[in-house]
Amino acid sequence: MLEHIELFFKSIFVDNMVFAxxxxxxxxxxxxxxxxxxxxxxxxxIFVLTVTVPLNWFLDQYILQPGALAWLDGNRETPELSAYAxxxxxxxxxxxxxxxxxxxxxxxxxxxxxxxxxxxxxxxIFLPLIAVNCAILGGSLFMQSREIxxxxxxxxxxxxxxxxxxxxxxAIAAIREKIRYxxxxxxxxxxxxxxxxxxxxxxxxxxxxxMLTGGEDAPPAPKxxxxxxxxxxxxxxxxxxxxxxxxx
Amino acid sequence: MGLLSxxxxxxxxxxxxxxxxxxxxxxxxxxxxxxxxxxxxxxVMAVSVIFVLxxxxxxxxxxxxxxxxxxxxxxxxxxxxxxxxxxxxxxxAFAYELSKELxxxxxxxxxxxxxxxxFEAFALGNGPWKAFLDGVGNALGYGVIxxxxxxxxxxxxSGTLFGFKxxxxxxxxxxxxxxxxxxxxxxxxxxxxLIVVGIIIWVQRSRNSALIEEN
Numbered sequence: 001m002l003e004h005i006e007l008f009f010k011s012i013f014v015d016n017m018v019f020a021x022x023x024x025x026x027x028x029x030x031x032x033x034x035x036x037x038x039x040x041x042x043x044x045x046i047f048v049l050t051v052t053v054p055l056n057w058f059l060d061q062y063i064l065q066p067g068a069l070a071w072l073d074g075n076r077e078t079p080e081l082s083a084y085a086x087x088x089x090x091x092x093x094x095x096x097x098x099x100x101x102x103x104x105x106x107x108x109x110x111x112x113x114x115x116x117x118x119x120x121x122x123x124x125i126f127l128p129l130i131a132v133n134c135a136i137l138g139g140s141l142f143m144q145s146r147e148i149x150x151x152x153x154x155x156x157x158x159x160x161x162x163x164x165x166x167x168x169x170x171a172i173a174a175i176r177e178k179i180r181y182x183x184x185x186x187x188x189x190x191x192x193x194x195x196x197x198x199x200x201x202x203x204x205x206x207x208x209x210x211m212l213t214g215g216e217d218a219p220p221a222p223k224x225x226x227x228x229x230x231x232x233x234x235x236x237x238x239x240x241x242x243x244x245x246x247x248x
Numbered sequence: 249m250g251l252l253s254x255x256x257x258x259x260x261x262x263x264x265x266x267x268x269x270x271x272x273x274x275x276x277x278x279x280x281x282x283x284x285x286x287x288x289x290x291x292v293m294a295v296s297v298i299f300v301l302x303x304x305x306x307x308x309x310x311x312x313x314x315x316x317x318x319x320x321x322x323x324x325x326x327x328x329x330x331x332x333x334x335x336x337x338x339x340x341a342f343a344y345e346l347s348k349e350l351x352x353x354x355x356x357x358x359x360x361x362x363x364x365x366x367f368e369a370f371a372l373g374n375g376p377w378k379a380f381l382d383g384v385g386n387a388l389g390y391g392v393i394x395x396x397x398x399x400x401x402x403x404x405x406s407g408t409l410f411g412f413k414x415x416x417x418x419x420x421x422x423x424x425x426x427x428x429x430x431x432x433x434x435x436x437x438x439x440x441x442l443i444v445v446g447i448i449i450w451v452q453r454s455r456n457s458a459l460i461e462e463n
Contacts, residue, residue, distance in 0.1 A: 020438060025277040026361040091337060094355050095329040102322050131321060134278035134359040141352035186460050187453035188446070191274060195446035202439035 011160035013208035017135045018168035024135030038173035046162030048130050049139050052101050053158025056140040064093050097140045105131040135165050259381040263389030269362045270393045271449045276362035279353045281441035290398030294391025300331045305383030308371040324367045332357045397444050405435030
């Protein structure tokens with residue numbers, strides 16, 4: 001239970017799709033002029049992420065991972081005995097994931113149109129857009145690369161990253177509605193100021209980074225991956241070179 | 249110059265400045281920002297996108313008359329996904345460290361809006377040679393922004409370029425550091441990518457007032 005709560009808050013705030021990884025920026029910038037449309041797109045993203053991440057989790061577990069095909073001859077528990085133990089289809093994951101996403105988006109569109117025309121009318125134009133929203137594919141790829149363990153956690157991850165994205169787009173839409181009345185320097189109007197505001201919001205969201213470390217005993221929550229990988233080499237190199245200079 | 253007519257040259261040169269995919273068309277920002285903390289991954293990303301977009305545009309353009317318009321999105325996605333798998337496998341084979349660093353962002357070229365955008369807007373309506381030029385041009389425009397952002401973020405953030413200490417040694421206080429210069433560690437963090445792109449847009453639009461938006 002605790003891991004569910006932790007993953008939930010981590011995906012919304014610490015690893016926010018928009019502010020930590022810049023996923024789904026295209027639609028984030030294009031559809032954030034009004035709060036009402038932003039809410040529609042945000043809801044659609046939550047919905048599609050919640051459906052596709054667990055689905056792709058099953059694909060990953062039962063088809064793509066090295067040795068995942070072991071269930072074919074009944075050796076799911078002991079993959080090393082299976083005749084399929086050596087099969088590694090993980091290079092196919094991009095194509096399978098995107099196919100699942102495109103199909104699901106189409107399916108969701110048909111189902112929503114049939115059973116809830118009012119929801120369809122409010123989401124309608126956004127649904128097809130979502131198939132090519134990086135946040136959706138990104139959700140599945142992060143699910144795969146972070147090796148999320150159970151289907152429940154995958155469902156949780158999809159749902160909570162969706163909420164994170166929703167929060168981000170609604171917040172920027174609200175700010176953009178207000179900023180129309182401000183005196184922004186002409187060349188910055190529109191796109192430029194939106195970029196800079198998003199940057200400032202991302203700085204704000206970075207303060208959530210320490211939220212889940214929970215004291216000294218608990219393992220530190222992995223912060224935004226991108227920043228970690230980039231800072232690391234710089235520090236290492238400094239350490240490498242110091243003895244050299246000293247010997248001189 | 250028999251190969252490129254004047255019109256063809258425009259196809260390549262326009263996206264580099266006044267029709268830039270990132271700063272003007274607002275396409276492909278997703279992956280552009282996350283990997284620009286250093287120069288090297290930015291260049292690798294730019295080259296990968298040039299490859300995928302150039303070839304993808306040709307393939308789609310060759311198939312433009314046989315793709316049923318109802319399922320064209322799926323066809324386009326499959327074409328891109330195939331090309332991206334090639335890039336991913338090549339990177340894993342020849343530059344494993346780099347491919348680890350780029351992690352999911354190579355995969356995310358598939359949903360890079362530049363690619364779908366150019367397929368829809370250009371490749372579906374033009375011949376293969378033009379489509380190729382358009383693809384390369386737009387990918388170059390994307391790459392230019394990536395390299396500018398990567399250059400400044402690495403230079404100001406860690407004082408290096410491609411890992412070489414161009415500003416002197418920050419620990420030993422040589423070079424610029426001797427007169428009290430400090431690295432701005434903030435530049436390597438994700439939010440600064442957005443602000444740097446914002447500044448690029450600002451500079452570009454101040455130079456060319458035709459690009460200024462109404463609101």
